[in-house]
Amino acid sequence: MKKHRIITAVLGAMLLLGGCHGAKASTDFTIPEEFDETKKIEITFWAKNDTNVTQTAIYNKAIEDFQALYPNITVNMRLYTDYGKIYNDVITNISTNTTPNVCITYPDHIATYLTGNNTVVPLDDLFADPEYGLGGSRLKFDSPSVSEIVPEFLDECMIGEKHYAIPYMRSTEACYVNKTYVEKLGFELPDKLTWDFVWEVSEAAMAKNTDGTFKVNGQNVLIPFIYKSTDNMMIQSLKQLGADYSDADGNVLLFNDDTRNVLKTVAEHTKTGAFSTFKISGYPANFLNAGQCIFAIDSTAGATWMGSKAPLLDISADKVVDFETEVMAIPQYDPENPVMISQGPSICVFNKKDSQEVLASWLFAQFLLTNDVQIAYSETEGYLPVTKKAQDAQEYQDYLAKEGEDNDLHYDVKIKAAKLLMENTGNTFVTPVFNGSASVRDAAGQLIENVTKSVKRKKTVDDAFIDGLYEDVKSLYHLDQGGASGVSGGKADLGKLPVASVCLLLGLVITWVLIGVYALRERIKSKDRQ
Amino acid sequence: MKKTLAVVLTMGLALSFVGCGDKAAEVTEAPVEAASVVEEAATVAESVAEEVVEEAEAKAEGVMTYAEYAAAELDSEVVVETYVQAKQSWWEDKATFYTQDEDGAYFIYEMACSQEDYDKLVPGTKIKVSGVKSEWSGEVEIVDATFEIEDGNFVAEAKDATDLLGKDELIDLQNQLVSFKDMTVEAVAYKNEQPGDDIYVTLSKDGASYEFCLEYYLNGSDEEFYNLVGGLTAGQTVDVEGFLYWYEGANPHITKVTVK
Numbered sequence: 001m002k003k004h005r006i007i008t009a010v011l012g013a014m015l016l017l018g019g020c021h022g023a024k025a026s027t028d029f030t031i032p033e034e035f036d037e038t039k040k041i042e043i044t045f046w047a048k049n050d051t052n053v054t055q056t057a058i059y060n061k062a063i064e065d066f067q068a069l070y071p072n073i074t075v076n077m078r079l080y081t082d083y084g085k086i087y088n089d090v091i092t093n094i095s096t097n098t099t100p101n102v103c104i105t106y107p108d109h110i111a112t113y114l115t116g117n118n119t120v121v122p123l124d125d126l127f128a129d130p131e132y133g134l135g136g137s138r139l140k141f142d143s144p145s146v147s148e149i150v151p152e153f154l155d156e157c158m159i160g161e162k163h164y165a166i167p168y169m170r171s172t173e174a175c176y177v178n179k180t181y182v183e184k185l186g187f188e189l190p191d192k193l194t195w196d197f198v199w200e201v202s203e204a205a206m207a208k209n210t211d212g213t214f215k216v217n218g219q220n221v222l223i224p225f226i227y228k229s230t231d232n233m234m235i236q237s238l239k240q241l242g243a244d245y246s247d248a249d250g251n252v253l254l255f256n257d258d259t260r261n262v263l264k265t266v267a268e269h270t271k272t273g274a275f276s277t278f279k280i281s282g283y284p285a286n287f288l289n290a291g292q293c294i295f296a297i298d299s300t301a302g303a304t305w306m307g308s309k310a311p312l313l314d315i316s317a318d319k320v321v322d323f324e325t326e327v328m329a330i331p332q333y334d335p336e337n338p339v340m341i342s343q344g345p346s347i348c349v350f351n352k353k354d355s356q357e358v359l360a361s362w363l364f365a366q367f368l369l370t371n372d373v374q375i376a377y378s379e380t381e382g383y384l385p386v387t388k389k390a391q392d393a394q395e396y397q398d399y400l401a402k403e404g405e406d407n408d409l410h411y412d413v414k415i416k417a418a419k420l421l422m423e424n425t426g427n428t429f430v431t432p433v434f435n436g437s438a439s440v441r442d443a444a445g446q447l448i449e450n451v452t453k454s455v456k457r458k459k460t461v462d463d464a465f466i467d468g469l470y471e472d473v474k475s476l477y478h479l480d481q482g483g484a485s486g487v488s489g490g491k492a493d494l495g496k497l498p499v500a501s502v503c504l505l506l507g508l509v510i511t512w513v514l515i516g517v518y519a520l521r522e523r524i525k526s527k528d529r530q
Numbered sequence: 531m532k533k534t535l536a537v538v539l540t541m542g543l544a545l546s547f548v549g550c551g552d553k554a555a556e557v558t559e560a561p562v563e564a565a566s567v568v569e570e571a572a573t574v575a576e577s578v579a580e581e582v583v584e585e586a587e588a589k590a591e592g593v594m595t596y597a598e599y600a601a602a603e604l605d606s607e608v609v610v611e612t613y614v615q616a617k618q619s620w621w622e623d624k625a626t627f628y629t630q631d632e633d634g635a636y637f638i639y640e641m642a643c644s645q646e647d648y649d650k651l652v653p654g655t656k657i658k659v660s661g662v663k664s665e666w667s668g669e670v671e672i673v674d675a676t677f678e679i680e681d682g683n684f685v686a687e688a689k690d691a692t693d694l695l696g697k698d699e700l701i702d703l704q705n706q707l708v709s710f711k712d713m714t715v716e717a718v719a720y721k722n723e724q725p726g727d728d729i730y731v732t733l734s735k736d737g738a739s740y741e742f743c744l745e746y747y748l749n750g751s752d753e754e755f756y757n758l759v760g761g762l763t764a765g766q767t768v769d770v771e772g773f774l775y776w777y778e779g780a781n782p783h784i785t786k787v788t789v790k
Contacts, residue, residue, distance in 0.1 A: 051721070286778055319778075457605045
């Protein structure tokens with residue numbers, strides 16, 4: 001009886017310990033043999049739009065069309081205008097097991113979601129399922145096959161060896177140029193922008209009249225070069241320079257001398273007033289359209305806000321200045337070998353206890369890749385459809401061909417932005433994804449923001465300043481815990497184990513040794529009796 | 531031997547609980563976004579008669595008057611004494627406030643603030659704020675700020691700014707609690723075409739239209755008010771109150787609407 005109680009205690013302890021680690025775990029998802037169309041299933045879809053009501057309408061139509069095909073599925077959409085907010089909400093909901101079913105997101109974010117057990121469904125088996133997979137035989141819609149998804153975009157959804165997302169839309173950054181002012185300053189736009197050219201024109205634009213207004217625009221305000229996403233600015237600069245940033249093992253390599261040089265250049269041109277950022281001054285589009293900016297770098301997915309004929313405006317019409325807008329690839333250090341970031345929303349499917357619910361979620365996620373959704377959504381901004389099937393469709397080709405025919409659906413700046421990515425898909429890159437890669441990205445942008453802010457506040461930005469900044473930013477984003485790669489949850493050396501953990505592990509080892517000794521002793525006794 | 535083994539196993543189990551207990555606490559710790567709270571600014575403004583307004587106090591050494599603050603260059607360090615009028619949001623130890631003294635208003639953006647302190651900063655609370663004067667899309671604000679709570683209390687009364695609509699002088703009241711009378715509702719639109727975020731309200735006066743906003747983080751949690759604003763229809767006449775926020779022009783963040 002005593003023996004029984006002791007074993008029960010050990011089993012109980014093991015179960016409890018197991019429970020500690022797996023309290024939030026879901027079981028692995030297994031594809032059901034058949035989708036049950038008689039069962040009512042409700043799924044939630046967290047979507048992101050660009051403060052663009054047409055995008056909302058397209059999501060709504062997609063849901064309506066999908067529900068018409070699968071009347072037993074109800075899709076409830078929650079709309080966001082900010083990826084960061086989605087990320088925060090998902091993290092919060094992982095801990096309460098209330099994640100959405102389908103979510104627009106970034107692979108960097110999925111890497112963090114994956115710290116929960118079986119939180120996000122790996123999609124490879126679903127891709128390949130002959131009935132419900134991509135191009136599957138039992139789908140009620142015309143889904144693309146795996147080979148019809150642009151391979152560069154699909155590869156971006158891999159974390160480790162598995163796909164945890166499908167791409168939804170893709171964009172890159174573009175430099176929206178006030179060509180009129182460039183020429184007024186005596187320059188001619190080159191075929192490909194270089195950083196040197198952008199800095200040179202920006203500095204030339206700082207010349208003022210005797211009344212204090214700027215010569216080029218006659219206004220009191222001018223910031224010739226404004227960058228929306230400073231994390232992208234740093235990441236792309238380092239990539240173009242062949243410099244370190246991070247690696248797939250989760251090592252943070254950002255705080256190096258190439259980064260230092262980029263920061264010093266930023267400081268130099270901030271000091272003259274030639275450069276600023278969105279976070280510090282405001283939206284590049286607003287300055288560009290008011291004739292207060294010459295080089296505005298923002299996503300191609302923001303093209304409808306760019307230019308004096310832009311269909312979407314955030315400033316009053318009387319402030320808009322008439323100028324010719326050129327859409328160009330971001331500045332390059334080596335224009336013969338251009339590189340630019342690939343970005344844009346992807347879709348992940350969250351795991352649930354009910355495999356039918358997960359399959360319904362997958363069907364909806366896949367539906368968002370159909371031509372109708374892909375083409376309609378991409379036309380709302382300078383997005384590129386992620387399937388070759390949609391890109392090659394006559395409807396989409398007709399749309400591209402009508403560039404500039406009107407300032408709404410066929411707004412030339414928007415279509416040029418989409419074409420920019422289409423022509424440069426092979427020149428795009430993404431940064432390594434690991435748990436914590438989102439923090440490294442934030443840190444990259446923070447370096448530029450802090451330098452810009454500090455220069456504006458008349459602080460000296462020199463090596464000592466940058467050394468201090470590196471330490472501050474490492475600390476802010478917890479990149480300083482455990483040597484080269486200290487990202488929380490990453491593949492980092494997390495340092496010495498706490499005493500409590502050491503005691504726990506020792507206790508477990510001793511327990512198992514004693515169990516072994518006891519079992520051996522009982523066995524010997526038993527043999528002796530025989 | 532069996533007793534010893536039982537004791538060891540029990541100790542192992544206890545240690546396991548200790549280890550797991552800490553971990554569980556970490557896992558369940560989730561970021562919590564504080565619901566934006568207006569703290570009944572509108573109600574308070576109505577009862578101005580009951581306000582506890584301290585006599586104009588001499589500013590402590592190193593503390594700017596509003597005039598000095600207004601004259602300070604952008605990107606320069608500023609120190610002001612002011613009074614919380616409304617709280618917009620708290621997130622990861624940063625909070626955004628509308629504050630005002632008898633002379634003018636200060637919008638304080640993402641000031642370092644613990645959740646505990648945030649809860650203490652009810653409307654009227656006097657704070658000494660040190661930060662940097664900055665401007666974002668026309669909105670003058672104090673950023674990278676720290677604060678300390680001081681003795682004193684002041685809740686501002688809404689200033690009628692109706693006559694300043696469309697005039698350059700309106701900017702002099704930036705960030706203050708203001709009111710606009712007898713406005714006509716032109717249009718109401720949800721930010722994402724569905725409730726749950728900001729509401730954009732276009733109001734007109736004497737044939738000119740002006741943009742107002744129900745900022746969700748400021749007062750979206752007040753369901754009754756949110757529904758009232760979302761339900762406004764074109765042609766209605768309203769009085770509105772709110773903080774004179776600026777985004778590429780005047781864009782008051784409304785806190786009170788009276789349908790006439």
